Amino acid sequence: MGFKLFPNLIIPLLFLIPFSSPKPRAYGQLDYNFYDRSCPNLSMIVRYGVWAALRNDTRIAASLLRLQFHDCFVNGCDGSVLLDNTENFMGEKNALPNRNSARGFEVIENIKAYVERACPLIVSCVDILTLAAREAVFLSGGTPWPVGLGRRDGFTASENAANEKLPSPFEPLGNITAKFAANGLDLKDVVVLSGAHTIGYAQCFTFKNRLFDFKGTGKPDPLLDSSLRSNLQSTCPNVDGSNSNLAPLDSQTVYRFDNTYYKNLVNKMGLLESDQALMGNPRTAAMVYDYSMYPSLFSKDFAASMVKLGNIGILTGKDGEIRKKCGSVN
Structure with missing residues:
Protein backbone atom coordinates (compact mmCIF):
# COMPACT_ATOMS: atom_id res chain seq x y z
CA MET A 1 0.00 0.00 0.00
CA GLY A 2 1.49 3.34 -1.00
CA PHE A 3 1.71 6.31 1.30
CA LYS A 4 1.70 9.29 -1.02
CA LEU A 5 1.73 11.94 1.68
CA PHE A 6 5.36 11.08 2.47
CA PRO A 7 6.84 10.12 -0.91
CA ASN A 8 10.46 9.91 0.24
CA LEU A 9 9.74 8.19 3.54
CA ILE A 10 11.15 4.79 4.34
CA ILE A 11 8.47 3.78 6.83
CA PRO A 12 9.93 2.31 10.03
CA LEU A 13 8.67 -1.12 11.02
CA LEU A 14 6.70 0.32 13.94
CA PHE A 15 4.27 1.95 11.49
CA LEU A 16 3.31 -1.44 10.16
CA ILE A 17 2.78 -3.12 13.53
CA PRO A 18 -0.93 -3.76 14.14
CA PHE A 19 -2.32 -3.46 17.62
CA SER A 20 -2.65 -6.85 19.28
CA SER A 21 -5.56 -5.78 21.48
CA PRO A 22 -8.97 -7.05 20.39
CA LYS A 23 -11.03 -4.39 18.59
CA PRO A 24 -14.73 -4.73 19.27
CA ARG A 25 -17.03 -2.96 16.86
CA PRO A 167 -6.85 20.09 38.44
CA SER A 168 -3.94 22.02 39.88
CA PRO A 169 -0.72 20.60 41.37
CA PHE A 170 -1.37 22.83 44.39
CA GLU A 171 -4.77 21.30 45.20
CA PRO A 172 -5.35 18.65 47.86
CA LEU A 173 -6.25 15.16 46.74
CA GLY A 174 -9.91 15.65 47.71
CA ASN A 175 -10.31 18.58 45.35
CA ILE A 176 -8.61 16.74 42.50
CA THR A 177 -10.77 13.68 43.08
CA ALA A 178 -13.91 15.87 42.96
CA LYS A 179 -12.89 17.30 39.58
CA PHE A 180 -12.35 13.79 38.26
CA ALA A 181 -15.72 12.70 39.62
CA ALA A 182 -17.41 15.62 37.85
CA ASN A 183 -16.23 14.01 34.62
CA GLY A 184 -17.35 10.51 35.49
CA LEU A 185 -13.92 9.35 36.65
CA ASP A 186 -13.28 7.70 40.01
CA LEU A 187 -10.46 7.50 42.55
CA LYS A 188 -8.79 4.68 40.65
CA ASP A 189 -8.71 6.86 37.54
CA VAL A 190 -7.01 9.59 39.57
CA VAL A 191 -4.19 7.22 40.50
CA VAL A 192 -3.95 5.62 37.06
CA LEU A 193 -4.01 8.80 34.99
CA SER A 194 -1.54 10.44 37.36
CA GLY A 195 0.83 7.77 36.02
CA ALA A 196 1.08 9.86 32.86
CA HIS A 197 3.64 11.81 34.90
CA THR A 198 6.10 9.03 34.15
CA ILE A 199 7.05 11.27 31.20
CA GLY A 200 7.27 15.03 30.90
CA TYR A 201 8.56 18.03 32.80
CA ALA A 202 7.19 20.58 35.26
CA GLN A 203 8.11 24.22 35.72
CA CYS A 204 9.87 25.06 38.98
CA PHE A 205 7.07 27.25 40.30
CA THR A 206 4.79 24.19 40.51
CA PHE A 207 6.93 22.52 43.18
CA LYS A 208 9.47 25.09 44.43
CA ASN A 209 7.63 25.54 47.73
CA ARG A 210 8.56 21.94 48.55
CA LEU A 211 12.26 22.79 48.29
CA PHE A 212 12.59 25.79 50.58
CA ASP A 213 9.47 26.85 52.46
CA PHE A 214 6.83 24.16 52.55
CA LYS A 215 3.49 25.58 53.65
CA GLY A 216 5.13 28.50 55.45
CA THR A 217 7.29 26.33 57.72
CA GLY A 218 10.56 27.78 56.45
CA LYS A 219 11.72 24.21 55.84
CA PRO A 220 11.60 21.79 52.89
CA ASP A 221 8.83 19.23 52.52
CA PRO A 222 9.80 16.24 54.69
CA LEU A 223 8.05 13.94 52.20
CA LEU A 224 10.61 14.78 49.50
CA ASP A 225 13.73 12.62 49.21
CA SER A 226 16.76 14.62 50.36
CA SER A 227 19.00 13.73 47.40
CA LEU A 228 16.29 14.63 44.92
CA ARG A 229 15.66 17.86 46.82
CA SER A 230 19.34 18.79 46.59
CA ASN A 231 19.35 18.26 42.82
CA LEU A 232 16.14 20.23 42.40
CA GLN A 233 17.49 23.13 44.43
CA SER A 234 20.28 23.43 41.87
CA THR A 235 17.77 23.45 39.02
CA CYS A 236 15.33 25.72 40.84
CA PRO A 237 17.28 28.11 43.09
CA ASN A 238 15.19 30.22 45.44
CA VAL A 239 15.01 33.23 43.13
CA ASP A 240 12.13 34.48 40.98
CA GLY A 241 14.08 34.02 37.76
CA SER A 242 14.07 30.25 38.13
CA ASN A 243 10.30 29.80 38.14
CA SER A 244 10.10 28.74 34.50
CA ASN A 245 13.04 26.33 34.66
CA LEU A 246 12.11 22.71 33.99
CA ALA A 247 12.63 19.49 35.92
CA PRO A 248 11.55 15.98 34.87
CA LEU A 249 8.46 14.60 36.58
CA ASP A 250 10.20 11.22 36.65
CA SER A 251 13.94 11.76 37.01
CA GLN A 252 14.71 8.03 36.70
CA THR A 253 13.30 7.25 33.23
CA VAL A 254 12.59 10.72 31.88
CA TYR A 255 11.25 9.88 28.42
CA ARG A 256 10.09 6.28 28.86
CA PHE A 257 6.47 5.47 29.58
CA ASP A 258 6.68 2.90 32.36
CA ASN A 259 5.68 2.39 36.00
CA THR A 260 8.72 4.13 37.51
CA TYR A 261 6.49 7.05 38.52
CA TYR A 262 4.90 4.81 41.14
CA LYS A 263 8.25 3.51 42.36
CA ASN A 264 9.27 7.13 42.80
CA LEU A 265 6.23 7.83 44.97
CA VAL A 266 7.03 4.85 47.18
CA ASN A 267 10.56 6.26 47.59
CA LYS A 268 9.40 9.83 48.32
CA MET A 269 10.57 11.01 44.91
CA GLY A 270 7.31 12.35 43.52
CA LEU A 271 8.00 15.81 42.10
CA LEU A 272 4.62 17.48 42.60
CA GLU A 273 2.92 17.71 45.95
CA SER A 274 -0.28 16.43 44.31
CA ASP A 275 1.60 13.33 43.12
CA GLN A 276 3.22 12.52 46.46
CA ALA A 277 -0.16 13.05 48.15
CA LEU A 278 -1.27 9.73 46.64
CA MET A 279 0.86 8.07 49.32
CA GLY A 280 -1.00 9.90 52.07
CA ASN A 281 -4.32 8.15 51.51
CA PRO A 282 -4.61 4.43 52.37
CA ARG A 283 -6.72 3.60 49.30
CA THR A 284 -4.56 5.44 46.79
CA ALA A 285 -1.34 4.31 48.46
CA ALA A 286 -2.40 0.66 48.06
CA MET A 287 -2.90 1.23 44.33
CA VAL A 288 0.46 3.00 44.06
CA TYR A 289 2.19 -0.01 45.62
CA ASP A 290 0.42 -2.37 43.21
CA TYR A 291 1.37 -0.36 40.14
CA SER A 292 4.96 0.01 41.37
CA MET A 293 5.29 -3.78 41.50
CA TYR A 294 3.20 -4.86 38.49
CA PRO A 295 3.89 -2.88 35.30
CA SER A 296 1.43 -4.97 33.27
CA LEU A 297 -1.34 -4.05 35.71
CA PHE A 298 -0.55 -0.37 35.23
CA SER A 299 -0.56 -0.75 31.43
CA LYS A 300 -3.94 -2.49 31.48
CA ASP A 301 -5.56 -0.02 33.84
CA PHE A 302 -4.05 3.01 32.11
CA ALA A 303 -5.55 1.85 28.82
CA ALA A 304 -8.97 1.45 30.45
CA SER A 305 -8.80 4.90 32.04
CA MET A 306 -7.73 6.52 28.79
CA VAL A 307 -10.75 5.01 27.06
CA LYS A 308 -12.97 6.51 29.78
CA LEU A 309 -11.21 9.87 29.44
CA GLY A 310 -11.69 9.88 25.68
CA ASN A 311 -15.44 9.40 26.03
CA ILE A 312 -16.16 12.39 28.28
CA GLY A 313 -18.85 14.66 26.84
CA ILE A 314 -18.25 13.72 23.21
CA LEU A 315 -20.14 15.11 20.22
CA THR A 316 -21.19 12.59 17.57
CA GLY A 317 -23.61 12.25 14.67
CA LYS A 318 -24.77 15.68 13.51
CA ASP A 319 -23.58 17.54 16.60
CA GLY A 320 -20.50 19.72 16.27
CA GLU A 321 -18.51 19.86 13.04
CA ILE A 322 -15.38 18.64 11.29
CA ARG A 323 -12.99 21.59 11.40
CA LYS A 324 -10.78 22.26 8.42
CA LYS A 325 -8.17 23.79 10.73
CA CYS A 326 -7.95 22.88 14.38
CA GLY A 327 -7.36 26.41 15.67
CA SER A 328 -10.62 27.80 14.34
CA VAL A 329 -14.21 26.81 13.63
CA ASN A 330 -15.26 26.61 9.98
Whole structure:
Protein backbone atom coordinates (compact mmCIF):
# COMPACT_ATOMS: atom_id res chain seq x y z
CA MET A 1 0.00 0.00 0.00
CA GLY A 2 1.49 3.34 -1.00
CA PHE A 3 1.71 6.31 1.30
CA LYS A 4 1.70 9.29 -1.02
CA LEU A 5 1.73 11.94 1.68
CA PHE A 6 5.36 11.08 2.47
CA PRO A 7 6.84 10.12 -0.91
CA ASN A 8 10.46 9.91 0.24
CA LEU A 9 9.74 8.19 3.54
CA ILE A 10 11.15 4.79 4.34
CA ILE A 11 8.47 3.78 6.83
CA PRO A 12 9.93 2.31 10.03
CA LEU A 13 8.67 -1.12 11.02
CA LEU A 14 6.70 0.32 13.94
CA PHE A 15 4.27 1.95 11.49
CA LEU A 16 3.31 -1.44 10.16
CA ILE A 17 2.78 -3.12 13.53
CA PRO A 18 -0.93 -3.76 14.14
CA PHE A 19 -2.32 -3.46 17.62
CA SER A 20 -2.65 -6.85 19.28
CA SER A 21 -5.56 -5.78 21.48
CA PRO A 22 -8.97 -7.05 20.39
CA LYS A 23 -11.03 -4.39 18.59
CA PRO A 24 -14.73 -4.73 19.27
CA ARG A 25 -17.03 -2.96 16.86
CA ALA A 26 -17.93 -0.02 19.05
CA TYR A 27 -17.54 1.62 22.43
CA GLY A 28 -20.60 3.65 23.38
CA GLN A 29 -21.30 6.07 20.52
CA LEU A 30 -17.87 5.55 18.96
CA ASP A 31 -16.70 3.01 16.38
CA TYR A 32 -13.22 1.54 16.17
CA ASN A 33 -13.65 1.19 12.39
CA PHE A 34 -15.20 4.61 11.84
CA TYR A 35 -12.68 5.81 9.22
CA ASP A 36 -11.75 2.46 7.70
CA ARG A 37 -13.32 3.36 4.34
CA SER A 38 -13.35 7.15 4.40
CA CYS A 39 -9.73 7.64 5.59
CA PRO A 40 -7.98 4.25 5.71
CA ASN A 41 -4.45 5.66 6.26
CA LEU A 42 -5.46 7.81 9.23
CA SER A 43 -3.68 5.84 11.97
CA MET A 44 -0.46 5.70 9.97
CA ILE A 45 -0.58 9.43 9.25
CA VAL A 46 -1.07 10.27 12.92
CA ARG A 47 1.62 7.87 14.07
CA TYR A 48 4.10 9.29 11.60
CA GLY A 49 3.23 12.84 12.63
CA VAL A 50 3.84 12.09 16.30
CA TRP A 51 7.00 10.13 15.52
CA ALA A 52 8.42 12.98 13.44
CA ALA A 53 7.59 15.51 16.15
CA LEU A 54 9.18 13.30 18.80
CA ARG A 55 12.41 13.12 16.81
CA ASN A 56 12.64 16.92 16.97
CA ASP A 57 11.35 17.40 20.51
CA THR A 58 11.69 14.67 23.13
CA ARG A 59 9.17 16.42 25.40
CA ILE A 60 6.33 16.36 22.87
CA ALA A 61 4.95 12.95 23.86
CA ALA A 62 4.07 14.16 27.34
CA SER A 63 2.72 17.41 25.92
CA LEU A 64 0.30 15.64 23.57
CA LEU A 65 -0.93 13.35 26.32
CA ARG A 66 -1.49 16.35 28.59
CA LEU A 67 -3.24 18.20 25.78
CA GLN A 68 -5.88 15.50 25.48
CA PHE A 69 -6.41 15.49 29.24
CA HIS A 70 -6.85 19.26 29.29
CA ASP A 71 -9.26 19.11 26.37
CA CYS A 72 -11.52 16.42 27.80
CA PHE A 73 -11.71 17.93 31.29
CA VAL A 74 -13.18 21.18 29.98
CA ASN A 75 -16.70 20.58 28.66
CA GLY A 76 -15.79 17.20 27.19
CA CYS A 77 -13.55 15.89 24.42
CA ASP A 78 -14.43 18.35 21.66
CA GLY A 79 -11.13 19.88 20.60
CA SER A 80 -11.90 23.11 22.44
CA VAL A 81 -8.35 23.36 23.83
CA LEU A 82 -7.09 23.70 20.25
CA LEU A 83 -9.14 26.83 19.45
CA ASP A 84 -7.58 30.28 19.27
CA ASN A 85 -9.27 33.34 20.77
CA THR A 86 -12.04 34.97 18.74
CA GLU A 87 -14.25 38.04 19.10
CA ASN A 88 -16.87 35.77 20.69
CA PHE A 89 -14.81 33.89 23.27
CA MET A 90 -11.48 33.70 25.07
CA GLY A 91 -10.04 30.27 24.39
CA GLU A 92 -8.48 27.81 26.80
CA LYS A 93 -4.91 28.31 25.64
CA ASN A 94 -4.61 31.40 27.85
CA ALA A 95 -6.14 29.83 30.96
CA LEU A 96 -3.76 29.61 33.93
CA PRO A 97 -3.19 25.81 33.65
CA ASN A 98 -2.33 26.19 29.95
CA ARG A 99 -0.64 29.58 29.62
CA ASN A 100 3.04 29.19 28.68
CA SER A 101 2.59 25.52 29.50
CA ALA A 102 0.30 23.63 27.11
CA ARG A 103 2.23 22.52 24.02
CA GLY A 104 1.77 20.47 20.88
CA PHE A 105 -0.81 22.60 19.09
CA GLU A 106 1.38 22.87 15.99
CA VAL A 107 1.85 19.09 15.92
CA ILE A 108 -1.91 18.50 15.82
CA GLU A 109 -2.31 21.25 13.22
CA ASN A 110 0.41 19.72 11.03
CA ILE A 111 -1.12 16.26 11.25
CA LYS A 112 -4.52 17.75 10.44
CA ALA A 113 -3.07 19.37 7.31
CA TYR A 114 -1.79 15.99 6.08
CA VAL A 115 -5.11 14.34 6.92
CA GLU A 116 -6.98 17.05 5.00
CA ARG A 117 -4.90 16.35 1.92
CA ALA A 118 -5.73 12.64 2.15
CA CYS A 119 -9.33 12.85 3.40
CA PRO A 120 -10.79 16.38 3.21
CA LEU A 121 -13.33 17.31 5.91
CA ILE A 122 -13.64 13.70 7.12
CA VAL A 123 -11.62 13.46 10.35
CA SER A 124 -12.22 15.69 13.37
CA CYS A 125 -9.42 17.47 15.18
CA VAL A 126 -10.48 15.86 18.45
CA ASP A 127 -10.14 12.38 16.95
CA ILE A 128 -6.67 13.31 15.73
CA LEU A 129 -5.76 14.55 19.21
CA THR A 130 -7.10 11.34 20.77
CA LEU A 131 -5.08 9.18 18.39
CA ALA A 132 -1.99 11.34 18.87
CA ALA A 133 -2.13 10.85 22.65
CA ARG A 134 -2.25 7.08 22.14
CA GLU A 135 0.70 7.23 19.73
CA ALA A 136 2.64 9.39 22.17
CA VAL A 137 2.38 6.66 24.79
CA PHE A 138 3.19 3.88 22.32
CA LEU A 139 6.22 5.65 20.85
CA SER A 140 7.50 6.30 24.39
CA GLY A 141 7.51 2.59 25.20
CA GLY A 142 3.99 2.22 26.59
CA THR A 143 1.30 -0.24 25.59
CA PRO A 144 -1.22 1.06 23.00
CA TRP A 145 -4.96 0.59 23.20
CA PRO A 146 -7.80 0.57 20.64
CA VAL A 147 -9.29 4.04 20.17
CA GLY A 148 -12.96 4.42 19.33
CA LEU A 149 -13.51 7.13 16.72
CA GLY A 150 -16.29 9.35 15.44
CA ARG A 151 -16.01 12.37 17.72
CA ARG A 152 -16.85 15.77 16.26
CA ASP A 153 -15.35 19.16 17.03
CA GLY A 154 -17.08 21.75 19.17
CA PHE A 155 -17.80 25.35 18.23
CA THR A 156 -16.50 27.21 21.25
CA ALA A 157 -14.03 27.27 24.14
CA SER A 158 -13.90 28.87 27.58
CA GLU A 159 -10.92 30.28 29.43
CA ASN A 160 -13.00 30.49 32.62
CA ALA A 161 -14.09 26.85 32.38
CA ALA A 162 -10.46 25.76 31.99
CA ASN A 163 -9.47 27.76 35.06
CA GLU A 164 -12.26 26.17 37.08
CA LYS A 165 -12.23 22.56 35.91
CA LEU A 166 -8.60 21.59 35.41
CA PRO A 167 -6.85 20.09 38.44
CA SER A 168 -3.94 22.02 39.88
CA PRO A 169 -0.72 20.60 41.37
CA PHE A 170 -1.37 22.83 44.39
CA GLU A 171 -4.77 21.30 45.20
CA PRO A 172 -5.35 18.65 47.86
CA LEU A 173 -6.25 15.16 46.74
CA GLY A 174 -9.91 15.65 47.71
CA ASN A 175 -10.31 18.58 45.35
CA ILE A 176 -8.61 16.74 42.50
CA THR A 177 -10.77 13.68 43.08
CA ALA A 178 -13.91 15.87 42.96
CA LYS A 179 -12.89 17.30 39.58
CA PHE A 180 -12.35 13.79 38.26
CA ALA A 181 -15.72 12.70 39.62
CA ALA A 182 -17.41 15.62 37.85
CA ASN A 183 -16.23 14.01 34.62
CA GLY A 184 -17.35 10.51 35.49
CA LEU A 185 -13.92 9.35 36.65
CA ASP A 186 -13.28 7.70 40.01
CA LEU A 187 -10.46 7.50 42.55
CA LYS A 188 -8.79 4.68 40.65
CA ASP A 189 -8.71 6.86 37.54
CA VAL A 190 -7.01 9.59 39.57
CA VAL A 191 -4.19 7.22 40.50
CA VAL A 192 -3.95 5.62 37.06
CA LEU A 193 -4.01 8.80 34.99
CA SER A 194 -1.54 10.44 37.36
CA GLY A 195 0.83 7.77 36.02
CA ALA A 196 1.08 9.86 32.86
CA HIS A 197 3.64 11.81 34.90
CA THR A 198 6.10 9.03 34.15
CA ILE A 199 7.05 11.27 31.20
CA GLY A 200 7.27 15.03 30.90
CA TYR A 201 8.56 18.03 32.80
CA ALA A 202 7.19 20.58 35.26
CA GLN A 203 8.11 24.22 35.72
CA CYS A 204 9.87 25.06 38.98
CA PHE A 205 7.07 27.25 40.30
CA THR A 206 4.79 24.19 40.51
CA PHE A 207 6.93 22.52 43.18
CA LYS A 208 9.47 25.09 44.43
CA ASN A 209 7.63 25.54 47.73
CA ARG A 210 8.56 21.94 48.55
CA LEU A 211 12.26 22.79 48.29
CA PHE A 212 12.59 25.79 50.58
CA ASP A 213 9.47 26.85 52.46
CA PHE A 214 6.83 24.16 52.55
CA LYS A 215 3.49 25.58 53.65
CA GLY A 216 5.13 28.50 55.45
CA THR A 217 7.29 26.33 57.72
CA GLY A 218 10.56 27.78 56.45
CA LYS A 219 11.72 24.21 55.84
CA PRO A 220 11.60 21.79 52.89
CA ASP A 221 8.83 19.23 52.52
CA PRO A 222 9.80 16.24 54.69
CA LEU A 223 8.05 13.94 52.20
CA LEU A 224 10.61 14.78 49.50
CA ASP A 225 13.73 12.62 49.21
CA SER A 226 16.76 14.62 50.36
CA SER A 227 19.00 13.73 47.40
CA LEU A 228 16.29 14.63 44.92
CA ARG A 229 15.66 17.86 46.82
CA SER A 230 19.34 18.79 46.59
CA ASN A 231 19.35 18.26 42.82
CA LEU A 232 16.14 20.23 42.40
CA GLN A 233 17.49 23.13 44.43
CA SER A 234 20.28 23.43 41.87
CA THR A 235 17.77 23.45 39.02
CA CYS A 236 15.33 25.72 40.84
CA PRO A 237 17.28 28.11 43.09
CA ASN A 238 15.19 30.22 45.44
CA VAL A 239 15.01 33.23 43.13
CA ASP A 240 12.13 34.48 40.98
CA GLY A 241 14.08 34.02 37.76
CA SER A 242 14.07 30.25 38.13
CA ASN A 243 10.30 29.80 38.14
CA SER A 244 10.10 28.74 34.50
CA ASN A 245 13.04 26.33 34.66
CA LEU A 246 12.11 22.71 33.99
CA ALA A 247 12.63 19.49 35.92
CA PRO A 248 11.55 15.98 34.87
CA LEU A 249 8.46 14.60 36.58
CA ASP A 250 10.20 11.22 36.65
CA SER A 251 13.94 11.76 37.01
CA GLN A 252 14.71 8.03 36.70
CA THR A 253 13.30 7.25 33.23
CA VAL A 254 12.59 10.72 31.88
CA TYR A 255 11.25 9.88 28.42
CA ARG A 256 10.09 6.28 28.86
CA PHE A 257 6.47 5.47 29.58
CA ASP A 258 6.68 2.90 32.36
CA ASN A 259 5.68 2.39 36.00
CA THR A 260 8.72 4.13 37.51
CA TYR A 261 6.49 7.05 38.52
CA TYR A 262 4.90 4.81 41.14
CA LYS A 263 8.25 3.51 42.36
CA ASN A 264 9.27 7.13 42.80
CA LEU A 265 6.23 7.83 44.97
CA VAL A 266 7.03 4.85 47.18
CA ASN A 267 10.56 6.26 47.59
CA LYS A 268 9.40 9.83 48.32
CA MET A 269 10.57 11.01 44.91
CA GLY A 270 7.31 12.35 43.52
CA LEU A 271 8.00 15.81 42.10
CA LEU A 272 4.62 17.48 42.60
CA GLU A 273 2.92 17.71 45.95
CA SER A 274 -0.28 16.43 44.31
CA ASP A 275 1.60 13.33 43.12
CA GLN A 276 3.22 12.52 46.46
CA ALA A 277 -0.16 13.05 48.15
CA LEU A 278 -1.27 9.73 46.64
CA MET A 279 0.86 8.07 49.32
CA GLY A 280 -1.00 9.90 52.07
CA ASN A 281 -4.32 8.15 51.51
CA PRO A 282 -4.61 4.43 52.37
CA ARG A 283 -6.72 3.60 49.30
CA THR A 284 -4.56 5.44 46.79
CA ALA A 285 -1.34 4.31 48.46
CA ALA A 286 -2.40 0.66 48.06
CA MET A 287 -2.90 1.23 44.33
CA VAL A 288 0.46 3.00 44.06
CA TYR A 289 2.19 -0.01 45.62
CA ASP A 290 0.42 -2.37 43.21
CA TYR A 291 1.37 -0.36 40.14
CA SER A 292 4.96 0.01 41.37
CA MET A 293 5.29 -3.78 41.50
CA TYR A 294 3.20 -4.86 38.49
CA PRO A 295 3.89 -2.88 35.30
CA SER A 296 1.43 -4.97 33.27
CA LEU A 297 -1.34 -4.05 35.71
CA PHE A 298 -0.55 -0.37 35.23
CA SER A 299 -0.56 -0.75 31.43
CA LYS A 300 -3.94 -2.49 31.48
CA ASP A 301 -5.56 -0.02 33.84
CA PHE A 302 -4.05 3.01 32.11
CA ALA A 303 -5.55 1.85 28.82
CA ALA A 304 -8.97 1.45 30.45
CA SER A 305 -8.80 4.90 32.04
CA MET A 306 -7.73 6.52 28.79
CA VAL A 307 -10.75 5.01 27.06
CA LYS A 308 -12.97 6.51 29.78
CA LEU A 309 -11.21 9.87 29.44
CA GLY A 310 -11.69 9.88 25.68
CA ASN A 311 -15.44 9.40 26.03
CA ILE A 312 -16.16 12.39 28.28
CA GLY A 313 -18.85 14.66 26.84
CA ILE A 314 -18.25 13.72 23.21
CA LEU A 315 -20.14 15.11 20.22
CA THR A 316 -21.19 12.59 17.57
CA GLY A 317 -23.61 12.25 14.67
CA LYS A 318 -24.77 15.68 13.51
CA ASP A 319 -23.58 17.54 16.60
CA GLY A 320 -20.50 19.72 16.27
CA GLU A 321 -18.51 19.86 13.04
CA ILE A 322 -15.38 18.64 11.29
CA ARG A 323 -12.99 21.59 11.40
CA LYS A 324 -10.78 22.26 8.42
CA LYS A 325 -8.17 23.79 10.73
CA CYS A 326 -7.95 22.88 14.38
CA GLY A 327 -7.36 26.41 15.67
CA SER A 328 -10.62 27.80 14.34
CA VAL A 329 -14.21 26.81 13.63
CA ASN A 330 -15.26 26.61 9.98
